[in-house]
Amino acid sequence: MLEDFLDSVQQSIFADYDGKKQGYLRVPETQYNLPFTLIKGASSGKNLLITAGIHSCEYVSIEAALRLSRQLKPSLVHGSVLILPIMNISGFQSRQTTVVPEDMKNLNRVFSGDPKGSNSEKIAAFLSGGIFPHIDFYADLHCVCQFEELVPHLYFYGDKAQNSSAEASKYINVPFAVRSSSTNSACGCAANLGIPSLLIERGGNGIWSESQVSDMLSDIYNLMRYLGILDGEAKLFSPKELTGCKFIDDFPAGLWYPEKSSGSYFKKGESLGFIRDAFGGVIKNYIAPYDGAVLYQTASLWADSFCDLIAFGKTD
Ligand SMILES: [Zn+2]
Known part of the structure; x- marks a missing residue:
């Protein structure tokens, strides 16, 4: 059970009511307390994991995940949604771009991680070993770093999960989609375990705006409709595959x-x-x-x- 695992690493609770639980999770063997929100739906359905801040200064994705944590109403949800909005918390708080400051590693290149390894590897192992076994779909939110600019796009991940990742990618409103075979990223690792996974990229340059956050939230809401987590018809966008x-x-x-x-x-x-x-x-x-x-x-x-x-x- 996902909740049993979260209870085992729970550091403190901020709120616990009517299907919504919020607080901090301690990554084992580290000093990191990661904010989390678990929304337990009123009826059964898929279990969705949303992460952001695997890269510490990607603010559009972090702010979108924080807002979703506040907005999403359990009474509207079928299944559950776990939101981890700031995975590289020490990088975020020190404004150290891209890497985890304690070991200077790119967290999205060390999966599946190692619970006895460096701090980045411990965070990766916490996700891959503790949380991935309990989810049905994974969306990892990103932007490019402050020294880069982009056009919004996504990566869908494969092997066993490729067809379902590719199908889900059609419901994200970005112009371009890229098939990825990476295995050392969070999404690549999840996909290797058979979990359909998408990485969505919006924003960059170390800034965020209301319109970018709103676009990222629209992507997530449409994805939740596609997955049957929210009621309503999902809109088809079919980004062009590069x-x-x-x-x-x-x-x-x-x-x-x-x-x-x-x-x-x-x-x-x-x-x-x-x-x-x-x-x-x-x-x-x-x-x-x-x-x-x-x-x-x-x-x-x-x-x-x-x-x-x-x-x-x-x-x-
Ligand atoms: Zn990133």
């Missing part, structure tokens, strides 16, 4: 001058951008290998391996 995606993470450091903005389409052979030295000299020109579209890219003038330079995929 294939052969390239995430340029190995490149010479320098100043980045993009030629295309995120979300824009390009033709094979067009320049996507230049890395230049401090005197304007071209260190590298990135040429499109096919017709495609840009998903996200570095937004700061300086580019190095801390963030991907640019990510794009094929449109045909």
Whole structure:
């Protein structure tokens, strides 16, 4: 039972009434107290897990998950919804972007984790070993980091769960979808256990706005209607699948001058951008290998391996 596990790691309770339970969970063998909200529906249905803040400064997703925790009424829910809005809590509170400050690891690259490992690995093990066995569907909310900009998009995860992940992805209102075979991310790990999983990306640049949060919430509400957790008909959006995606993470450091903005389409052979030295000299020109579209890219003038330079995929 999910509740038995939550009770075993419960640190303190903020509220417990009429099907809603809120408080803090202690990640075993760490100092981390993670806020949680468990909404237990009035009738049976699927068990949905929503996480945000696996990357600490992705504020649109964190704020959307916090609002959902406050808004969602148990009387309207079939099944249950567990919301963990700030997974990398020490990174969030120290405004350390992307990594867990205590071990400087990217939490979304250490799954399935290790309960005896470093702090990131312990958080990952807490999710994969403690919570994943009790859920039917997983949505992990993200943005790009403060040095990047994006067009909203999603990743659906597979192997055993790929068909149901792909089907669910059609109900998210973003222009592009990408099939992922990652196994060391939270969604990839869940998908390997047979749990359909989606990662939704909205926002970035270390900021958040009402309209972005509202769009992310609309995605989650529509997903809950698709899953039968909420009543009502889910709206079909069918994002375009990009294939052969390239995430340029190995490149010479320098100043980045993009030629295309995120979300824009390009033709094979067009320049996507230049890395230049401090005197304007071209260190590298990135040429499109096919017709495609840009998903996200570095937004700061300086580019190095801390963030991907640019990510794009094929449109045909
Ligand atoms: Zn992220």
